[in-house]
Amino acid sequence: MAGGLNLGNHDIGVLAETTVPGSVRPGETISERPVDITLTMPELLRESTVTLLGGQAAEGASTDAAITLTTGGQTSTVAIPNLSSPRTDIPQQAGSPWLIPATGTVPAITVPAYAADSVALGMPKDFSIDATIHTKTTTLPAELTCGGPESLDLGSIPVSGDPVTEPTTGPTTPPTDGPTTPPTDGPTAEPTDGPTAEPTAEPTDEPGTIPVELVGSDIVAPGDTLTFSFADEWIAKKVSFELRSKPIDLGTRTVSVSGEASVRIPTDAPEGSHTVRVLSSSGELIASVPIEIEAADASDVDDTDDDYWSDDVLASAGGPGAGIAVLGGVLLLAGVAVMTLRRRAGRS
Known part of the structure; x- marks a missing residue:
């Protein structure tokens, strides 16, 4: 969300729920499944959003949320490409808890062939969020980087049983006892005196992709x-x-x-x-x-009220330092809450 309020890096409280198998085998594919995440906003953020911005509701989405899989001494990352939160009312009363529900889908995961003992699931150390704050008269875009809490554990899945292997198939026809055609006595065509085409001066395609x-x-x-x-x-x-x-x-x-x-x-x-x-x-x-x-x-040049959040207005509120302090408190999907995680155990 280019051009929005850049709210910096903040901690965020998360409660995540998803179903996981009771156990898996190396090479087994775990089917895709939904994940429900509840974001907990601190009271200071709620008060700042309501009193300073006139915030009535909020919505947002993460473009790079992911979970990590650790097993056999190695860690890999699986992206959650569609984690988002619908428009949700912001509590207007002091002390009222501000909870933002978010949903997404964890794609199908193949358990690594080197998996042993268990597969530990975890949240990434940080991820970004594009957010929108709704007021009575306008909407305010914002972007931020959320730092994960100290504990990133989401639980683990036991690894047991033999590795999953794909069955092999045999040859489609029985082998022949000899050559399928008799050998020729000489070359099938006269050799040419030179190359059939002039070589190109340079390669036709550059290797790789344009980054x-x-x-x-x-x-x-x-x-x-x-x-x-x-x-x-x-x-x-x-x-x-x-x-x-x-x-x-x-x-x-x-x-x-x-x-x-x-x-x-x-x-x-x-x-x-x-x-x-x-x-x-x-x-x-x-x-x-x-x-x-x-x-x-x-x-x-746009002279409408949408330019209210210009540098000039922030400067009039007490200079760049004060502007940054106000924007730092206007985080839609942030906070200094402790991450509480629980897993709804189930067998796929």
Whole structure:
């Protein structure tokens, strides 16, 4: 949700329920199944959302939620691609608990062939959320990174029995005792004097895939949003953006399940030719994308009340420090609650 309120990194209280088999075998496939998650918001967040923003209801979705599987000394991750929460009323009375239900589907999982003793299930250390706060007159988009609690355990599934193996099939015809056709006495065709075609000067296709592409025009104005498309291997990974020649940090984003991430050009960015550098979480350069920044058309400036959350208004509320403190308390799907997890045991 490019351009929304960036609420930073926060802890979040989670109660998760799903059904799991009583035991599994190495190589066995666990069918997909629903998961119900309840997010618990702290009272301070509820009060800030209601009194400062006039929040009436909220909804949101996670683009990179996942569970982890640990067994045999190795850990793998399984994405939950459709974890979302419908529009839910925000309690208006002080002290009223603010609970947000979310649902999703855990896809089919194949138990690793190296599984031994048990498969431990767990939540990831962090995941991102795109949220929307509804007031009486408007909606406010927001984005945040949720840090997992200290305990990430979701339970475990015992591993027992022999590994699952696929049956093999035999040859479709019995083997022959000799060659199917008699050997020829000589070559079937005269050899050619040279190559049948001229070799190409260069390979026709580059190996691999293009990791990053700019979606839309490369001519933008200060304040515009740039959206980048990433190769599949970057989905759910964090990337950072930097505007050059004079380095300007454009922030860090998590690539969504649709393979996209967006950043906004600063309103004070100078005009002219620039390059947007895309970096991995380890600082490795992924791509350099050239853009041209032109002056914004004054007729495109929006002077409506939707600009209430501009930098000027935040500054009038006490300067950048105060603005950041207020936005930090406006987290839709965050809190400092302790993660309580329980599992509804069942046999698939």
